Amino acid sequence: MTTRSTTSDNSSPAIANEQFRQLLAGSRQMLVSTLSERISESFGHVDQTLFEAADQAETNQVQTLFFDSMREIRSRRGEIERQFLRLIAENFADFLAGKVPPPRDLQGMEADELSLVQNEEYEEALQVTTMAQHVNNRCVQELFTLEQRLAVINNGRKPSDEANPFAARKIAQAFSDALRAHSFHPRIKQMLYVLFDQHVMSCLDELYKTLNQRLIDAGILPNLKYSARRAPSAPSKSAAPASNEAPNDDEQPSSAHASAPNNAPNQGAGAAQASSAHSAGGLSQGDGAALHAAAQAAAESLQMLSNLTSLIQTQRNQAPQAPIYGETRSISAYSPSDAQESFSIGELFSALDRLQESSARELPQNIHTAQKVAPVKQSLHEDLQQHSEKPGKVKVGDAEADVIDLVGMLFDYILDDDNLPDHFKTLLSHLHTPYLKIALQDKAVFSNHDHPARRLLNNLAQAGVLYGDSNDNQPLQAKIQWMVEKVIHEFKGELAMLEKLSEELDDFLTVQNRQAELVERRAVEAARGREKLLQARQDAESQIHQRLEGKNPPLLIRNFLELTWVDVLVFSQLRQGVASPAWQNALKVAEQLILGSSPLEAVALAQFKSTQAQLLDQVREGLEQVGGYQEDGIRRLLADLSTCFHAVQAKAPQIADKIKHDLPPSQLGSMLGEDAPATTPAKPSSELSAAAKARLKELDDLEFGTWFDIKHQQRLQRLKLSWFSPTTRKYMFVDQSGHRTLVMSREELAQALESQQACIIEPERKPLVDRALTTIYKVLQRITGRQAATAN
Incomplete structure (x- = not known):
């Protein structure tokens, strides 16, 4: 057998090692067998799904659609399954041969082709991307190790998503391509994609594990490990292979890192980060500089917290009953003036637990109403006094009051933040009580930039800033509302829960970002298509105007050339270019139409009459190309043109001017939309x-x-x-x-x-918390008249 190799940019050397080829052949059989079983299972659920949809159909027409589609899918099911598996096999063949298919995009499409790209085709592309992204997010570890092992087989080159026959995107795209030949209604296709995701894409997790084990058994990187490592200088997350057997690869997958909560209120982040960095392995010179920067940032954060605490205490001593930020007073302002004892931390947490339980009960009614800071403090004070053994004799201690006031100012800032849309401010305001518990347990939330609670609040706010003002923000708003409700109902102090929610939000926003990028790219490509169309139209109008200059044809001829024949020229230019015979011939037709609209001498008239039938045939061909005319309309127009020619040559221009014909609007011109030249510049x-x-x-x-x-x-x-x-x-x-x-x-x-x-x-x-603390610091400086120690 001869292996094929090519130096094309979209190719790599074919896999020549017979052992590797046999190993891949077995893996291919495993994949095809699994996918064959699962896609059959997916189609097995179609009838039940469509029956249920038909029961809930909003109209008889929609119900008929579901029932008709049921029969249609049954008849085409075998063909779709065979085509899907055929495409999977072809992907393997390409991989063995070293072929890398080019990425799919809209570059290079002509303007007229671009205008025909239907919205449903774009929606299908989003379906493929979303399904693949979900698998990639779930299977980070399995995919990374599988790609490294495939790189060994693939002549040391890690296969891209476009070349990897196991890639989730390739599998999802194969299903999309298999459906492409069948004109199912978009709602039916949507259901088929959902079933495919549930029954086929869901099996890839286990399949990747099995494939990895198969390659391990064959001796391919058996000691390859996938470990998470926290970068010492930033809250970003990265992972690297622990084995030096893996091929070199500049790209490292992102991975969630595990972080233990810092329960020592006075301990900064620097020591913990240094310990984490050292435990991950030796430090390079670059790592050492990053570690030093992280330690310096941690020290500055601790200094900021110290300054804030000092300013809060100063303000509380100067004006105990005055607002400390906005209209909100200190928690100490609610305390009895003669109280000598302080509530224990256990009493504070018990009170906050009761407030959180009350908030959870009332949340369905209150979720869309902002939770103000002052009522939270009032409720906390009342609950503490109500459950105290010495009501009216006990107060909140100064250290705890500092934390409660600082959290209150943070949430006051959130409600005032102009960057956040109002409905996102409202949602985040309900996190006040859980964050009080977090801060009382661990003051590092104010000093450690990588604290799970701080990172979650920053990420929620950033999502609101980036996407909250969009008309299509309902999925994001629903997601954030769900996360807020989950924290209020379920948070008991475990920071791992907040870490998990933050990662889940990252995954959600990754999909949102990708969708927004796809939508924007499609909008830009469509605009570029209209730009080419506009340029072609301006060229065509210029050519027509040049030939009409100094001429005075009947109104029918002029309107036909300027409104209709322009489209034929545009169509020819976009399809074949201005040097093409089609473009040149369309110009000659325009010239002949203008020629026949002026009285001719005997010789020229005889020649024109001899070519008139051919001229009208060419007009017919041009109109049929651009569309917009029914056969009857074309016949009437050709008859009117012929009558106009006869009237002009009979020297009866008044008859020619009376010939009226309602020309349809320009088909290509209407595609310009807002990009069309303005009637009033x-x-x-x-x-x-x-x-x-x-x-x-x-x-x-x-x-x-x-x-x-x-x-x-x-x-x-x-x-x-x-x-x-x-x-x-x-x-x-x-x-x-x-x-x-x-x-x-x-x-x-x-x-x-x-x-x-x-x-x-x-x-x-x-980030939100950084902005809030900086603003709070400046406000406290102003109202206390005190310049605290330097802080960032």
Whole structure:
């Protein structure tokens, strides 16, 4: 057998080792056998799923759709299953031969082809991405070790997702491709994808483990380990292979790291991070510098906490009953003035447990109402006094009051934060009581940037900032509401639960980000397609206007050339280019139509009449290409054109001018939408104010990805600059979910910036808790009139 090798960019050397080929053949059989069984199981649930859907159908028409689809799927099931397994086998064949298929994208599609990409096709691409992402998130360890072992087989090169026949994306894409030949209704396809995910993609976890064991048994990297290691300088998470037998690979998968809660209130993060770094192995020079930076950051955080505590105590002593932040007083302001004893930490936790239980009971009614800080303090004070053996004689101790006040100021800040949409502020405000328990148990939440509770609150807030203002934020809002409810109902002090929730939110946002990127890329590609269409239309209009210059054809001929034949020229240019015979022939047809619309001498007239039938046939072919006409409409138009020619040549222009024909709107022109040239052009830059002209110059350096707040459709929207049209000189903006939302000319944007109808949003890089502590520190400095020790 001859193996094939190629130097193509999309290829790698074929796998020549016969032992490896046999090993892969056995693995392929295992995969195909498993997938064959599972896809059969998936289709076995179709009837029941469609029956249930039919029972709940909103109309008779929808119910009929479900029943008809049931029969259609039964008849096509075998074909789909065979095609799916055939594609899986072809993926293996390509891998053995060293072929790497190019990634799927919309680059290189012509404008007319791009306009035909249906929304349902895009939705299917999202289905594939989402299913694959779920598997990848679940199987980080198994996939990493499997890829390393496949790299040994694959001539030392780790296969990409596009080449790896075991990759979740390849398997999901094979199912999508198998469905592509069948015109099922989008709702039916959605159900098939859900069943495929439940019964096929769900089996990959166990399959990857089995495949890894098979390769281990064959002696391929039997000692390869996958271990998690916390980076000493940042809260990011990374993992690296522990064995030096794995092939070199610059890419390392992300992995959740385990972190033990720091229960010593006065202990900083630096020592713990240093211990973690040393336990993971020796430190390189770079690691040592990072460790030093982490230790310095931890020391600064501890100093900040010390300064804050000092300022809180100063304010409490200066004005015991005055608000310490906003309108909220210190917890000490509620204490009896003659109290000498302090509540124990156990009494405080018991009171907070009761408050949390009460909050959990009332949450369904209160979840959409912000929980203010002052009522929480009032309720805590009342509960403590009610359950005290010496009511009216006991107070909250100063150390505990510092923590309670600082947590209260943090949640006051959240309710005032302009970066967060109101409904996200409301949701986060309900975490006040659980975070009081966390801070009283572990003050490191204020000093350790990597504390699980701090990281969760930062991540929840960041999600709200990035996606909370989007029209499509319902899934995110529901997710965050679920997480808040889970904390209130189930949190008993275990920080591992918060760690898990933070990782779950990261996974959710990864999918959200990918979906937004796909939506935005599709919007940009569609805009580029319309740009090519617009350029082609301008070229065609220019050619027609040149040939009409100095001519005065009947209105029918002029309108036909300017409104309809332009589309034929555009179509030819996009498909074949301006040098093509089709484009040149379409121009000649235009010239002949103009020629026949003016009186001709005998010789020229005879020649025109001899080619008139052929000319009208060419007009028919052009109209059939671009569409928009029924056969009867084409026949009537050709008859009107012929009558017009006869009237002109008979020197009866008044008859030619009376011939009316309602031409349909331009099919290609309607595809331009907002990108079409404006009927009333924007104010030229020369008429702008001096300030607006200065803004216009600033826009020249504007980068894609810049965020704006723009007043649009009677409300302020947060939009991202995604694309600029060199032809129309217009900017395209997308919302936080990636959808095209607004198109503005440079002049319009400059005027909006000058009139404060738009403003550029500087990215907020500091996490929520960091911003809150900095702001609280400055407020306390101002109201106490005291400059504490330097803090960051």
